[in-house]
Amino acid sequence: MATTENYRTSSTVAGPRTVHRVSWGAIIAGAVIAIALVTLFTLFGVGIGAAIIDPQYDQNPGEGMSMTAVIDLIVTQLIALGAGGFVAARMASILRTISSLLHGASVWAVTTVFMA
Numbered sequence: 001m002a003t004t005e006n007y008r009t010s011s012t013v014a015g016p017r018t019v020h021r022v023s024w025g026a027i028i029a030g031a032v033i034a035i036a037l038v039t040l041f042t043l044f045g046v047g048i049g050a051a052i053i054d055p056q057y058d059q060n061p062g063e064g065m066s067m068t069a070v071i072d073l074i075v076t077q078l079i080a081l082g083a084g085g086f087v088a089a090r091m092a093s094i095l096r097t098i099s100s101l102l103h104g105a106s107v108w109a110v111t112t113v114f115m116a
Helices: 023-051 065-092 095-114
Strands: none
Touching: 023 065, 023 095, 065 095
């Protein structure tokens, strides 16, 4: 007489139900978008700054430009990294808020390391 044994499969075994927690493709795509936007906005800011300076008529044409450059840098970084984080969160296709936030933070980290 043959006996039949029941075997249980573990839920941690890799298979079709494996959950990927990190989407590196989405993070790299977000970082590329962020770097492209930083470059675009920085060139835009330099163009505006160069158009404003008129050395023929101003006594000190560079006065006040350092504070304007700092404000431009901060605004540029916020917009570009926000857009890159948004792209990464949407491309990761993870519906959990904390995972999306971590993908955005990863974009910030990768972009900062790359630009440094």
